[in-house]
Amino acid sequence: MAGATGATPTTYSPSPVSKTIKRPIFSELDWVRPDGRAFHQCRPAFLKTGAVNAAAGSAYAEFGNTKVIVSVFGPRESKKAMMYSDIGRLNCNVSYTTFAMPVRGQGSDHQEFSSMLHKALEGAIILESFPKTTVDVFALVMESGGSDLPVVISCASLALADAGIMMSDLVAAASVSCLGTNLLIDPICEEESYQDGSLMITCMPSRNEVTQLSVTGEWSTAKVHEAMELCLDACSKLGKIMRSCLKEAASASQE
Numbered sequence: 001m002a003g004a005t006g007a008t009p010t011t012y013s014p015s016p017v018s019k020t021i022k023r024p025i026f027s028e029l030d031w032v033r034p035d036g037r038a039f040h041q042c043r044p045a046f047l048k049t050g051a052v053n054a055a056a057g058s059a060y061a062e063f064g065n066t067k068v069i070v071s072v073f074g075p076r077e078s079k080k081a082m083m084y085s086d087i088g089r090l091n092c093n094v095s096y097t098t099f100a101m102p103v104r105g106q107g108s109d110h111q112e113f114s115s116m117l118h119k120a121l122e123g124a125i126i127l128e129s130f131p132k133t134t135v136d137v138f139a140l141v142m143e144s145g146g147s148d149l150p151v152v153i154s155c156a157s158l159a160l161a162d163a164g165i166m167m168s169d170l171v172a173a174a175s176v177s178c179l180g181t182n183l184l185i186d187p188i189c190e191e192e193s194y195q196d197g198s199l200m201i202t203c204m205p206s207r208n209e210v211t212q213l214s215v216t217g218e219w220s221t222a223k224v225h226e227a228m229e230l231c232l233d234a235c236s237k238l239g240k241i242m243r244s245c246l247k248e249a250a251s252a253s254q255e
Helices: 110-122 147-163 189-194 221-254
Strands: 045-049 057-063 067-078 089-095 133-143 172-179 182-185 196-206 207-218
Touching: 045 147, 045 221, 057 147, 067 147, 067 189, 089 110, 089 147, 110 133, 110 147, 133 147, 147 172, 147 196, 147 221, 172 189, 172 221, 182 221, 196 221, 207 221
Parallel strands: 089 133
Antiparallel strands: 045 057, 057 067, 067 133, 172 182, 172 196, 196 207
């Protein structure tokens, strides 16, 4: 189960697969995904809290070859130079190890990812619960295997919960790539490099509320709706895995 040392990673699929895959050919109509998954099947997900002892809260996430670790520090007193505020402050930083990508220095835009992580989490965190203080979230991508940002966001939400930060709900994230007429949930790097467009949703599964929607490329209205349904369904299932991870960690700490 998720969170248990040595446990088998949990996989989740947002909807039944209706397509028939025949030949391992990359074409618009009929091909096989490089890792053998069906178009609407997510990668196996392994989650674990308490990955960094020195942090107030932390989590490790492994989705296929994408490996992320997130540390949370605080709440701690804000800098004196900052103006008084009745609500807390959230700082987010996303970085890549030098060996995360096949080619050094090939990592994604860390500043943009940091901003998007902040936007995804801000709507779920109850900032009024820690006035005049700051919570710092540091995400490190140890290996980039595709869909890095959704994994970072989900892992960061888990780390915040591990730190005891008050939130309206956990935040789960999922992305879809559009390749020709096909929609691929949870794409890997190779698929992202060929995509015509991408859509990412971050949401609070229990409340069924979206905290962020990101779309790139050209999409028809019908394809956007289909992609959103896929992402929301995947987020709902991922949210259950995340809650299971937290329950197991709480049970282990009481033993």
